[in-house]
Amino acid sequence: MSKKALYTVFRGRAGDHNDLAMPGAMAIGEALARRTGEAPLVIGSPEPALNLGWRLELDAALPLLRQVQARFDAVLESGAVSIAATGRCAVALATLPAVARHCPSVCVVWFDAHADLNTPEATLSGYLGGLALAGPAGLWSSGLGAGLALDQIVLVGARDLDPFEQALIDQHRIPVVSPDRDLARALRKAIANRPVYVHLDCDVLEPGIVPTDFVVPGGLTLNDLHTCAAVIAEHEFVGIEIAEFQSRWEAGGEDALPDPVLDALAPLLAVGPS
Numbered sequence: 001m002s003k004k005a006l007y008t009v010f011r012g013r014a015g016d017h018n019d020l021a022m023p024g025a026m027a028i029g030e031a032l033a034r035r036t037g038e039a040p041l042v043i044g045s046p047e048p049a050l051n052l053g054w055r056l057e058l059d060a061a062l063p064l065l066r067q068v069q070a071r072f073d074a075v076l077e078s079g080a081v082s083i084a085a086t087g088r089c090a091v092a093l094a095t096l097p098a099v100a101r102h103c104p105s106v107c108v109v110w111f112d113a114h115a116d117l118n119t120p121e122a123t124l125s126g127y128l129g130g131l132a133l134a135g136p137a138g139l140w141s142s143g144l145g146a147g148l149a150l151d152q153i154v155l156v157g158a159r160d161l162d163p164f165e166q167a168l169i170d171q172h173r174i175p176v177v178s179p180d181r182d183l184a185r186a187l188r189k190a191i192a193n194r195p196v197y198v199h200l201d202c203d204v205l206e207p208g209i210v211p212t213d214f215v216v217p218g219g220l221t222l223n224d225l226h227t228c229a230a231v232i233a234e235h236e237f238v239g240i241e242i243a244e245f246q247s248r249w250e251a252g253g254e255d256a257l258p259d260p261v262l263d264a265l266a267p268l269l270a271v272g273p274s
Contacts, residue, residue, distance in 0.1 A: 005270070006075045007032055008084040012044025012064040015057040015090040015128030017213055020246035022046040024211075027247055028085035028258045032269070035262070040085075043067050054120060054128040057090070058142060061128075065094040065144060072098035075239075082239030083269065089116055089129040089201050089243050093144050096136035099197045100147030103238050107194035108133075108148060109187070111156045111228070112201035113216035115165040122164035130162075133199075150174055154190040156228060157204035160216045179220045187231045195236040198268065201244045202261065211246040211256050225264040233267040240268055 009029035011022045022044075029040040044064045050057060068086075072095050075082045086095065089112065099106055110116070116133040119140045123130055131140065137153065138146035150172040158176050161169070169176060175190035177183065203212040206219040220228075242265075245258050262269060 004080045005036075005038070005083050006078070006080040007036070007038055007040035008068070008071055008075070008082065009040045009042045010044055010064070010068050010084065010086045010091050011042060011046055012061070012087070013047045013049065014061040014065065014088045015054070016049035016088055017051055018246075018251065019046065019049050020211070020248055020251065021087040021213070021244060023247035024245040024258070025085040025087040027255070028242055028245060028262070031258050031262055032083065035269075041071060043071060053126040054123065054131060057128040058093075061090065062143065065091065069094040069098050069144060073101070076102035081237060082241075084239070084241040085245070086241045086243045089132040089199070091243065092116075092132040092199055092241065093135045093142045095241055096133070096197075096199075097145035097147050099238060100136065101145075103195050103197070104147075105194055106197050106238055107152055107154060107191050108197050108199060109154045109156060109191065109232060110158075110199045111204040111220070111225075112158060112199070113160050113203045113214060113219060114201070115155055115158050115161055115169065117165045117168055118162060119164070122162070124162055154187070156187065157220050159218050160214075179218075179224050183224055183227050184231050187228055188234070191232070191235055193235065195238050196232050197238040198232060198240040200240060200242045200261075200265075202242070203244055205261075210258065210261055211249045212244050213246065214244075222260055222264040225261070226267070229265050229267040237268060240265070
């Protein structure tokens with residue numbers, strides 16, 4: 001990573017089921033600051049999770065999400081690489097339209113056990129995070145903009161898909177890169193020499209590596225993630241957002257460290273192990 005990096009932490013509420021991702025995002029920011037000497041800009045303050053339907057969650061989060069989007073606009077306008085800890089996937093409703101605005105040819109590599117391509121009409125759970133990629137892709141209007149085309153999306157590690165999402169993936173031939181394939185070759189082909197922005201939901205990893213809200217067997221190993229990061233580092237790198245890292249395995253339990261994930265991402269972060 002030759003360009004300057006600017007760091008952002010979102011530690012507000014955005015469709016949370018529990019209160020563990022807000023301190024989790026801050027833990028990532030603090031770990032990156034220790035490694036780089038660069039303090040992140042922190043947006044928002046922890047609040048109790050609402051655990052409500054998508055509309056109420058979005059309305060509650062919108063003021064802070066607009067702040068996040070303004071921050072991303074400023075970072076990307078400056079020409080810097082954006083490195084962010086975003087708490088929950090729903091924050092992508094704000095970040096990805098900004099990325100698309102400043103890099104229209106971007107390829108968004110979406111690491112997640114889920115596609116998050118549901119719409120308000122199609123969602124089975126009513127969970128805001130499940131709509132997180134569909135909004136920027138123009139499948140519904142969140143009030144935060146869009147700008148991505150479906151052919152700009154690459155899914156990595158997606159394995160828990162709703163019928164609507166699977167039909168959409170099949171219809172539009174959205175690449176799904178799985179850990180049981182030649183990861184490097186498949187990911188390189190899917191990126192197709194485009195600039196890359198990364199969304200990492202930590203539940204893309206095999207359960208037990210780091211604490212996450214959702215637990216879906218069959219995920220990537222840390223070695224798999226490192227392999228993917230090395231492939232992405234061959235391309236123009238726009239930035240990365242790290243989401244769904246929870247600070248503890250359970251409420252009241254011991255703190256968990258994000259360092260294993262950051263070590264795996266070292267080819268993109270340009271920082272070594274802690």
